[in-house]
Structure formats: structure tokens, C-alpha cells
Amino acid sequence: MFTKTNILRRFVPPYKGYMALNILFNLLATVLSLFSFAAIIPVLRILFGLTQTQVQWVEMSRVTGLQDTIAALRTNLYCLLNEQIALHGAGTVLLWLGLFLILMTGLKCGASWLAYYFLIPLRTGVLRDLRLQLYDKILSLPMGYFTEARRGDVMSRMTNDVNEVEFSIMSALDILFKDPIMIIVYLTTLFVISWQLTLFVLILMPVAVFFIGRIGRSLKRASTKGQEQNAEILSSIDETLLGLRVVKGFNAQGKLRARFLTLINAARTTFNRINRRYYLAHPLSEFLGTALIALILWFGGMLILSDNATIDASTFIYYLVIFYSIINPSKDLSKAAYGIRRGQASLERIDAILNTRSDILEPAVPKPVRFDKQIRFEHVHFSYLPEREVLTDICLEIPKGQTIALVGQSGSGKTTITDLVPRFYDPSSGIVSIDGIDIRRFTTHDLRSLMGIVCQEPVLFNDTVFNNITFGVDTSQPAPDGLSWQQAVEKAARIANAHEFIADMPEGYNTVIGDRGSRLSGGQRQRLSIARAILKNPPILILDEATSALDSESEKLVQEALEHLMCDRTTLVVAHRLSTIRHADLICVVHEGQIVERGKHDELYALGGYYTKLVDMQA
Numbered sequence: 001m002f003t004k005t006n007i008l009r010r011f012v013p014p015y016k017g018y019m020a021l022n023i024l025f026n027l028l029a030t031v032l033s034l035f036s037f038a039a040i041i042p043v044l045r046i047l048f049g050l051t052q053t054q055v056q057w058v059e060m061s062r063v064t065g066l067q068d069t070i071a072a073l074r075t076n077l078y079c080l081l082n083e084q085i086a087l088h089g090a091g092t093v094l095l096w097l098g099l100f101l102i103l104m105t106g107l108k109c110g111a112s113w114l115a116y117y118f119l120i121p122l123r124t125g126v127l128r129d130l131r132l133q134l135y136d137k138i139l140s141l142p143m144g145y146f147t148e149a150r151r152g153d154v155m156s157r158m159t160n161d162v163n164e165v166e167f168s169i170m171s172a173l174d175i176l177f178k179d180p181i182m183i184i185v186y187l188t189t190l191f192v193i194s195w196q197l198t199l200f201v202l203i204l205m206p207v208a209v210f211f212i213g214r215i216g217r218s219l220k221r222a223s224t225k226g227q228e229q230n231a232e233i234l235s236s237i238d239e240t241l242l243g244l245r246v247v248k249g250f251n252a253q254g255k256l257r258a259r260f261l262t263l264i265n266a267a268r269t270t271f272n273r274i275n276r277r278y279y280l281a282h283p284l285s286e287f288l289g290t291a292l293i294a295l296i297l298w299f300g301g302m303l304i305l306s307d308n309a310t311i312d313a314s315t316f317i318y319y320l321v322i323f324y325s326i327i328n329p330s331k332d333l334s335k336a337a338y339g340i341r342r343g344q345a346s347l348e349r350i351d352a353i354l355n356t357r358s359d360i361l362e363p364a365v366p367k368p369v370r371f372d373k374q375i376r377f378e379h380v381h382f383s384y385l386p387e388r389e390v391l392t393d394i395c396l397e398i399p400k401g402q403t404i405a406l407v408g409q410s411g412s413g414k415t416t417i418t419d420l421v422p423r424f425y426d427p428s429s430g431i432v433s434i435d436g437i438d439i440r441r442f443t444t445h446d447l448r449s450l451m452g453i454v455c456q457e458p459v460l461f462n463d464t465v466f467n468n469i470t471f472g473v474d475t476s477q478p479a480p481d482g483l484s485w486q487q488a489v490e491k492a493a494r495i496a497n498a499h500e501f502i503a504d505m506p507e508g509y510n511t512v513i514g515d516r517g518s519r520l521s522g523g524q525r526q527r528l529s530i531a532r533a534i535l536k537n538p539p540i541l542i543l544d545e546a547t548s549a550l551d552s553e554s555e556k557l558v559q560e561a562l563e564h565l566m567c568d569r570t571t572l573v574v575a576h577r578l579s580t581i582r583h584a585d586l587i588c589v590v591h592e593g594q595i596v597e598r599g600k601h602d603e604l605y606a607l608g609g610y611y612t613k614l615v616d617m618q619a
Helices: 004-011 013-038 040-047 066-088 090-140 143-148 151-193 195-242 244-249 253-278 281-305 313-354 414-420 444-448 465-472 485-495 499-503 522-536 552-566 601-607 610-618
Strands: 374-382 391-399 403-407 429-434 451-454 540-544 570-574 586-591 594-599
Touching: 004 090, 013 090, 013 151, 066 090, 090 151, 090 313, 151 195, 151 313, 195 253, 195 281, 195 313, 281 313, 374 414, 391 414, 391 570, 391 594, 403 414, 414 540, 414 570, 451 522, 465 485, 465 522, 485 499, 485 522, 586 601, 586 610, 594 601, 594 610, 601 610
Parallel strands: 403 570, 403 586, 451 540, 540 570
Antiparallel strands: 374 391, 374 429, 586 594
């Protein structure tokens, strides 16, 4: 059950100070509003000529009991009012009462503003915390999560659902902090004025709550469906943008438009239903409030006109003013309840990510990372799905300082083998170890600090060239070899054959390269990612088709640089261009998840097996 208490317990603890100040000023504003309303009673008595009624001053010391005390205070106020009218005239007293009303209203408005003033940091802070929690969770989730989850759905939860939480739940926080206080204070005052009339009102209230509650309960289910449809729309847009070249090349615009139209029409129908119910809250509350007012007028009139009247006409009008002041916060509270039900659906979708447990577990007592001897795969099996094994009984030793190449057809499992080394995935069975220690006994941070990775698809960010190359290092620390970071970046770029085209850019290393490096060619993007790995200067290099996007001239230069760089490093290379790995210390041929051949280039070619066929096809 998603209640006000749950909201406060989950979101508000870091901002208790702001919450306390908000509640304090809301309470002060409510009390001041009662004083401003109280000016109505003497004004009405003057206008209706009731001040001429003879009343006697009551000694407060002789009064006992709450009801008698209130009656005595009221009587003494009337006596004081009569005296002031006799001394200064009714017009002057009306002016004083008007000034009192202005003063109380001004103080009330000031207190209300201060309540909002201290609520704003709470609202914005809670949204910041929620976004940060979600972003941190996305960063910490294993790669396996994203092979199953749709990227558009994840993006929808981080954008649409967070926005829905902000709109529905955070906007309701001021109502949750303010309106209950107003309702409690006003109801208490109404009981003091006339407990009979207030009891009559409370008997009628459950009827209104019943009708409002029935509408609200259906909002959560519809909102969940609506957010799922939004996720499908975002996924469709994401797929269209990524595949726009293919869409246009195959003249498939009409097919995608039809699919997109179906999605947005379904979402439109769902949100029509949601919003119609949501906006029913205000008119329904207003109708029920008016019906209550009419019944109160009838019942209050009966009390006034009875022989033993417990309330006079001016006090009854004051009662009505206070009761009518309850209606607006009650309506707002009902709309806030609707909003919370809508937001609950989005929050549950967000929690589905926040509560996801990573299967890449950190060790309770981690071992310090050292790499002095070898990386070893011992009878490793792996599968993304239980029914289909991707790797079968992989046994491989990678001595320190050697270059091991993995070759084979696409989909044979080469990249999966490399992904097990930095623990992007854990094997289903078997062990991957460094110097005889299972890598699951190292923290992922320490393990990955040993490695530099160049992916088949260059991954760059919408930032400067300098920041993309320094992405994997801490620039707050001194640069290596006594260089400045600018000099170190340029050195890495020269090794990767990237300095020349960077220097030709408008702002050199400070040029922003666009979303995913869109302002660069494929070869330039790849060379920047190679420069990033070179700058990190790791003991282990993982090169997954690192030169696949380069032209022949650039490939030759970069390959020479990489070979020079790999002399003192352990390198695991995935290659389709077999010419780039002829001089590897060991070449492993992977076929259908198994290493079927291993050896040096000449040895494997002489076998006349899988490797020979691959070389001949490329020749």
C-alpha cells in the first residue's frame, strides 16, 4: 500500500529540517487564518445591530470547563465591542476590524510563503536523489541485464516514469504537509463551535470518500499500462533513429509509420481514460462539497431556530466560513491521492530497476589484485539463456606479456570469452583466474583497473577530444613520465595515428565531437578509442576488432603502434582480419563455442583445418 507514511519514510528523512519548518509555517498559517476569519463575527454583529444586546462582563476566574470558558470569552468580547462602539462609533470600530483582518491575512500569507519556501528544497532534493539512485543503479547493473531489457524501456523508466513521479507524487508533497494540518485544526475549531453540527458533517463524510476512492483505485492499473505503452513508443523511436539508414534504403517508412501509429493510438486511448478519471476528482469533490453545505445549512438552521439554540446566526456564518475553507484542502487532498496512485505505477516501474540484484557479486573479503604470471580459463562454460550454451569447456592459458588471438566465424563466442576477463559476465561453471586466484575474489574496480579495452564499435561521448581520450584515467593525479596531461594525450594520439586529424579540427583537442562521435568518421572514432586505451597504459589489453574500421594506410600505422605497445603487455585480440594477428604468440580458433584449434599462424595453416579455410577465404 502506497500511503503518505510510506512516502515520508522513503523520501523525506534527509530533509527532516525542511519538513519541520514547512509543517511549522503551515500550522502558523492555519492558526492565523482562524484569527482573520474571527473578525467576521463582530463585523456581522455590528452590521446586524446585534451589538446593542445587553451582555454582562463575566469574571474568568469563576469559569470552569472548556465550553463555559469559550462562552465567557465570547461574552466578554461582545462587551468590549459594545464599549468601543459607544466610545468611538460603529464606523471606527469597523475600520479597526478591517485593519485587523488585513494584518492577520498578511501574516497568514507570509507564513504560507515561508512554508513553500522550505518545501521547494525538499521536492527538488528528493527528485535529485531518485534520479541519482536510478543512474547509479544503471551503472552498477551487469551487462547481462541489458541483453534482456529493452533499451527504450530502460530510458522510459529513467525519463517518463521519473517525470510522472515528479508530477504526481512530488507535487502532492505540499498538499500532504499542508492540507491535513488545515483539516485537523479547522475540524477541531468546528467541534468547539458546535459539536452537534460537526458530528452531523462527519456522518456524511464517508459517503463522499467512498465515491472518490472508487475512482482513484482504478488509476494505478491504467497508469501502469500507460507507462508500458510509453516505453514501447520510446523503443520504437530509438530503433528508428538507430536504423534510419536501413529504413530509408529499404523504403520501409510506411511500415514503420503504421507500427508507430498503432502504438501512439493505443497510448492515446489509455491516457484518455486516465486523465478523464483524474480530472473527475475536482468536479466530483465540488459537487459533494456543495451537497454537504446545503445539508449543513438545513441542520444549522434547525439548531438556530430551535427553542434551546446552541449557536447564534453570526457564529453559524463563521462556522460555514471555516467549513468551506476545509472543502478546498479536502479536494486538493483527493487530487493528491489520485496523483499518488498514478505516480505509484511509475514508481513501481522505477523500483523494478532499483531492486534488481546484480549477479556480478563483489567479494565480502576481496583479495588484492596482482598480475605476475598468467590468466587462465579452466573448463569454462557460459550461456546467456539456460537452453543455449554459448561457450563449452574453454581451457586457455594466457601467459603475462604474450598476445593471444581469437579468430573464427561471427557468433562463435570470441567476444564472449573476452567479456569474461573483466567480469562483464561470470561463467556458468568453471573458473577464470589471474595468477591462480579466481577473479571473483577481486573487486570489479580493482580487476578492471588492470585492463584497457577497445571495442569493435567505438564508444565515444558528446564531449571534447581531450576528455574522451582521458576517459579512463584520473586527471587529478599527475600524468605519467613527468608529462602534462596535454602532452600525455598528444603522445597517445600520435601512437594511435590520431594526432594529425585532431590538430586539423577547429579547436584541436578541445573540439566537441558530437553524440557518439557523430562529427568523426568511423576510422577516426576507432583511433580515438585506441588512444584512450593507450593512455591508460594497462598491463592487459583487450582488443575486440580494434582496427576493423580503419582504412588500409591507417590500419598499417596503428597496427605497428599496437604491436610496439603490446610487446610489454598481455593482449587478448579478437580479429576477423587475420593479417593483423599473424605474429601472435598463440592463435585460438573458436567454433560454435569451443576452441577447436590453437597454435601459431604457420602451424595452424599447415593443418588444413578451420584456420586454413578462414585464411584462404580472406586471401
